[in-house]
Amino acid sequence: MSTTTYQQPSLQGYYGKFGGAYIPEMLHRNVEELRNRYLEIMQETSFQKEFRELLKDYVGRPTPLYLAKRLSKEFNTQIYLKREDLNHTGAHKINNTVGQILLAQRLGKKRIIAETGAGQHGVATATVCALKGVECIVYMGEKDIERQAPNVARMKMLGAKVIPATSGSKTLKDATNEAIRDWINNPNDTHYIIGSVVGPHPYPDMVAKFQSVISEEMRWQLKEKTGSELPTHVLACVGGGSNAAGAFYHFLDELSVQLIAVEAAGHGVNSGLSAATTQLGKPGVLHGSKSLVMQTEDGQVVEPHSISAGLDYPGIGPLHAHLFDSGRGEFLSATDEEALDAAFHLAKMEGIIPALETAHALAVFNQKKFKESDVVVVCLSGRGDKDLATYMKAME
Amino acid sequence: MTKIKDLFQKKNSKVLNVYCTAGYPQLDSTLKVMKALQENGADLIELGMPYSDPLADGPVIQHSSTIALANGMTIKTLFEQLKDSRREINVPVILMGYMNPVLQYGFEKFCADAASVGVDGLILPDLPEYEFETEYGAIIMKYGLDFIFLVTPETSEERIKKLDSLSTGFIYAVSSSSTTGSDKNMTDVNAYLQRLKSYGLKNPVLVGFGIKDKTTFETACAHANGAIIGTAYIKALENSKDVEKTTKEFLNHVLR
Ligand SMILES: Cc1ncc(COP(=O)(O)O)c(C=O)c1O
Numbered sequence: 001m002s003t004t005t006y007q008q009p010s011l012q013g014y015y016g017k018f019g020g021a022y023i024p025e026m027l028h029r030n031v032e033e034l035r036n037r038y039l040e041i042m043q044e045t046s047f048q049k050e051f052r053e054l055l056k057d058y059v060g061r062p063t064p065l066y067l068a069k070r071l072s073k074e075f076n077t078q079i080y081l082k083r084e085d086l087n088h089t090g091a092h093k094i095n096n097t098v099g100q101i102l103l104a105q106r107l108g109k110k111r112i113i114a115e116t117g118a119g120q121h122g123v124a125t126a127t128v129c130a131l132k133g134v135e136c137i138v139y140m141g142e143k144d145i146e147r148q149a150p151n152v153a154r155m156k157m158l159g160a161k162v163i164p165a166t167s168g169s170k171t172l173k174d175a176t177n178e179a180i181r182d183w184i185n186n187p188n189d190t191h192y193i194i195g196s197v198v199g200p201h202p203y204p205d206m207v208a209k210f211q212s213v214i215s216e217e218m219r220w221q222l223k224e225k226t227g228s229e230l231p232t233h234v235l236a237c238v239g240g241g242s243n244a245a246g247a248f249y250h251f252l253d254e255l256s257v258q259l260i261a262v263e264a265a266g267h268g269v270n271s272g273l274s275a276a277t278t279q280l281g282k283p284g285v286l287h288g289s290k291s292l293v294m295q296t297e298d299g300q301v302v303e304p305h306s307i308s309a310g311l312d313y314p315g316i317g318p319l320h321a322h323l324f325d326s327g328r329g330e331f332l333s334a335t336d337e338e339a340l341d342a343a344f345h346l347a348k349m350e351g352i353i354p355a356l357e358t359a360h361a362l363a364v365f366n367q368k369k370f371k372e373s374d375v376v377v378v379c380l381s382g383r384g385d386k387d388l389a390t391y392m393k394a395m396e
Numbered sequence: 397m398t399k400i401k402d403l404f405q406k407k408n409s410k411v412l413n414v415y416c417t418a419g420y421p422q423l424d425s426t427l428k429v430m431k432a433l434q435e436n437g438a439d440l441i442e443l444g445m446p447y448s449d450p451l452a453d454g455p456v457i458q459h460s461s462t463i464a465l466a467n468g469m470t471i472k473t474l475f476e477q478l479k480d481s482r483r484e485i486n487v488p489v490i491l492m493g494y495m496n497p498v499l500q501y502g503f504e505k506f507c508a509d510a511a512s513v514g515v516d517g518l519i520l521p522d523l524p525e526y527e528f529e530t531e532y533g534a535i536i537m538k539y540g541l542d543f544i545f546l547v548t549p550e551t552s553e554e555r556i557k558k559l560d561s562l563s564t565g566f567i568y569a570v571s572s573s574s575t576t577g578s579d580k581n582m583t584d585v586n587a588y589l590q591r592l593k594s595y596g597l598k599n600p601v602l603v604g605f606g607i608k609d610k611t612t613f614e615t616a617c618a619h620a621n622g623a624i625i626g627t628a629y630i631k632a633l634e635n636s637k638d639v640e641k642t643t644k645e646f647l648n649h650v651l652r
Contacts, residue, residue, distance in 0.1 A: 012526055022495055024452040024521040025546040026573055028555070167458055168448060180451050185580075187550055187573040285495040285522060286449065298470040299500030300448040 006252035006328055009319075013201020013289070016325055018318035021200035022285045026184040030192075031288075033107065035202045041106050042099075042209065054098050055213060058131070059088045061095075063214075065221035065377070070349045077370035080231070081352070081380045082218055082247065091355065091382030092211060092243040093124035097193055099210035101128040104191035111135045111190045115165075115179040117144055117172035117239070118309035118357070119151025120382060121195030126160035136160040139178040141171035144309055151386055169303040172313050176287050196240025197317035200288030204245075204317050211246025218377055219250055226375055233370065235260045236379035237361040238331075239275075239310050241317040247379035248329075258330065260368075261320060262361045264306035265333035275304035276333040277316040278324040286315040292324070307336035307390065308356035310382075334363035340394050342366070343384060355382035356390060399488040399516045400542050400565040403439060404600045404621065411622025412613070412651065413440040413602055414629055415492065417460040418477070419469025420446070421633050426477045427484070429633075432643035434487050437651050441485070442519065442624065445471055445493030452521050454577035456627045456634075471501050478513040488516040490544065490565075495522050503532060507539040517542030517565045525562060533562065544568050549588045553595065560597040567597060569620060571605045577627030582606055582615055589619035613650050625650065 006015070013019040013035075023031055041047055055061040063083045072079045084092040097114075104112060112129050115138070116122030122138040129136035138155055142164040145152055155162050168174040176198075183192045197204040197211075219229040234251055236244035238261045251257040266274035274280060281292035286301060294302050294314035306312040316324075323329030334342070343359035346352050354362065358381045370376055384391065397405075404411065414433050418426045430441050446464035450457065471493075478489070491510060498506050498520065510518070518541055523532060525545070536543050542565030547556050550573055560567055569592060572580040585603070592601055603616035604624035616623035629646055636642035 020527060021524055022522045022527070023524065025551060025559075026452060026548050026570060026575075028548075029550040029552075167455070168462075173449065177449055177451060181454070181575045184452065185574045185578060282500065284499055287451075288522070293496065295496065295500060297500070298472075299497030300465060301496070 006323065007249065009201065009205050013205065015319045015322035017283070018289070018291045018321040018325070019201055019204060020290050021288060022290060023200045023288045024184070026187070027180070030183065030187060031200050037107065038103065038202050038206050041103055047102055047106065050102055051099055055095065059094050059098060060086060061213065062217045062221070063087060065218060065225065067225065068350050071346070074349065075365045075370065076372050077374045077376055080375065080377045082214060082377055084214065084243065084379060084381050085352070085354065085358070085383035089120070089124050089127050090385060091120045091124070092214065092246060092379070093121045093195060094127065095213055095246065096195065096207050096210040096242060097121070097124040097128045100191070100193045101132055101134065104193070105132065107191060109189060109191035111137070111186065112193055113137045113139065113179050113182050113190055114193045114195060115139045115172065115175040116195060117141070117175065117312055118386060119144070119148040119155065120310060120386065122160070122162070123151050123154045123158070125193050126155040126158035129160065130158045137182065138162050139165050139175040139182070141165045141175045143170045144172065144175070148309060148386065171303065172309070173301065180287065196242040197245045197319055198240040198287055198289065198315060204289065204319055207242050208245040208249055208319060211242050212249035214243070214246035214379060215248065215250035218247070222375070222377070230254055230257055231375040231377045233258045233260055233374060233376040234379070235262065235361050235364060235376060237262045237311065237357050237381060238316060238320055239313050239357060240315070241320040243379050243381035245317065245319055247377070259323065259328065260330045260332060260364065261323070262364055263331060263333040264308060264311035264339070264360055265335045266305040266307070268335055269333055273305035275306040275311050275313065277314065278331045279333060281316070289318050291318045291321040292316055307339060308360070310355070310357040311360065332364055332367060334360040338363040338366065343391065352380070353384035354380060355384050356387045358382055398540065398542050398565065400440070403488055404566065407439060408600060408621050410617045411439045411600070411602060412437060413442055413622065413624040414438040415442040415444060415624060415626035416629060416633070417444040417446055417457065417464045418474045419464035419467045420460040420630070421463065421636065423467040423469060425639055426474065427481050428639050429643065430481060430485050432640045433647070434485055436644045436647040438487060438647065439622070440488045440490060442490045442492050443474070445474060445491055445497060447494045447497055450494060452575055454575040454627065456577045456630050460630045471497055471506065475509050475513050478515065482514045489514065490517040490519060491515050492519040495520055504535050507535050507541060511539040511541055515541065517544055519544045519568060521546055525559060528562060546570050548573055549584065556592065556595060560599055563599050566600045566602050566621070568624065569601050569603045571603055571616070574605060576605060578606065580606065582612060585615060586619060593619055610650055
């Protein structure tokens with residue numbers, strides 16, 4: 001008998017109703033190979049040794065768990081920030097790319113492809129490919145290439161080839177389509193490093209496992225600082241959902257811990273310019289898994305809107321669709337404006353400039369009241385350097 | 397007996413299946429295209445249901461989808477168009493598309509409505525065999541529709557046999573690992589098709605991807621029951637002022 005917990009999907013990759021591997025036959029062999037081998041490879045002693053060493057010496061883990069004293073005082077609760085922004089390349093994304101490059105090597109793959117929106121995952125992928133001397137191709141929407149120029153330059157400096165996705169709406173969704181098409185056309189030597197807990201099984205589980213180091217560290221850090229491994233709340237922003245999956249992972253089956261996911265409301269959930277997938281989406285299939293998808297009545301995927309390119313995605317990982325559907329997670333949203341305010345507020349109060357994506361999670365303190373005794377851990381998924389242009393504009 | 401089975405009983409070599417995106421090049425050209433294909437030698441017609449994110453398709457078919465969607469094509473509209481086609485179209489009609497719009501329409505309602513407007517079979521490349529077996533296959537069968545699985549040169553013998561056992565109508569043998577319209581050469585296709593033949597599959601085999609003219613059609617037909625043309629026909633329609641004339645010229649070029 002297979003027991004599905006919140007953490008563990010079924011053999012076929014289902015979290016409740018969501019997940020699976022809805023892929024054309026052309027991808028079957030590659031996805032099947034991954035499915036058959038990812039767990040075994042990830043459990044190998046040599047893999048674990050190399051993965052842990054790189055996380056420590058190259059990425060800079062463990063990342064601090066920081067008690068934000070001024071913010072805590074202001075909101076009359078205990079707020080801890082899990083500092084993923086202090087990782088090499090500035091976000092949580094690299095936890096996953098380090099894991100996947102080691103996996104790709106063990107699968108004998110010589111060529112890496114990835115999709116990127118804001119460019120954070122693209123940079124994290126280009127970085128590990130440089131580290132290992134592997135060819136790297138990053139698909140990026142033509143529109144995102146224009147609005148995220150510094151990250152495009154970083155990827156190029158790291159030796160990656162950035163290919164514009166010119167189909168559809170020319171953003172993250174289309175970059176993902178192009179990466180999948182590349183994989184179809186290069187079935188033998190290529191590994192696709194997906195940047196979030198999306199895609200066909202086993203990607204959501206695999207990426208969640210690589211990101212789970214976030215909550216693994218939180219547990220012992222909380223024990224040291226508060227005497228208990230368990231917080232009352234964990235708070236994270238959700239695009240596809242990888243930083244949230246990592247921050248929730250070791251608390252998913254600890255039902256006393258409240259999990260709060262924050263989506264991008266854009267101009268407002270009902271404005272027509274939003275990326276709040278759980279509020280606006282319906283069950284459907286996007287990029288190889290069944291999940292919640294923002295779509296028209298006719299089942300055409302719609303283009304979302306968010307000020308943060310990393311949350312500008314019309315889907316959500318199947319794990320999160322299940323957390324929403326089952327009520328295990330609380331799903332909130334923050335508008336562009338609320339996120340901007342929260343970013344400026346954190347900078348002034350704690351001396352930390354967060355990524356725009358992360359700022360959505362921080363905006364929740366203005367929406368939801370916590371108790372004085374609550375221990376709220378926020379996944380500070382990334383730093384704001386990449387968003388300076390947007391912040392500069394907001395300051396004008 | 398289904399119309400597709402019937403076709404292969406009467407004709408088991410050089411069967412030609414032509415793909416066109418529904419609602420392309422104009423919203424109301426669907427029926428015109430179907431009639432022209434039927435009159436000029438197509439044995440089956442495969443209609444694409446346009447989708448915003450067609451993962452298995454290359455730029456040409458993607459573009460035709462984008463245009464068809466901009467023209468206003470939906471599954472509902474397509475069914476209305478097909479309702480009118482029953483008197484005029486006798487060759488089997490297959491719908492090809494992606495799961496998301498079908499799920500949104502309602503999977504069972506989709507099968508029921510498709511069957512009622514005379515659709516004979518379905519190709520849904522992103523419906524995996526596990527979900528087919530556990531959930532959707534029974535619904536498809538309930539409405540008497542054939543379901544065609546794809547196999548590729550990378551598909552193992554064991555899996556090909558499994559997919560053959562689940563398929564009805566025919567097996568769609570993708571000629572090379574690629575999205576539609578790629579120009580990968582077909583040099584290895586002979587060995588691959590001979591391998592398929594040696595498995596003694598219960599279904600006829602049609603070869604698709606990369607078939608664009610007489611030469612490639614005949615290469616495919618040498619070791620299979622026929623072939624499927626998609627991208628090359630869409631390309632021909634792209635610059636066409638007269639669908640009937642273009643279709644006639646295109647098919648003459650392939651068949652004669
Ligand atoms: C800093 C940061 N946080 C969050 C995200 C959203 O991704 P996910 O929901 O997978 O964590 C991104 C994506 O680019 C990001 O750069």
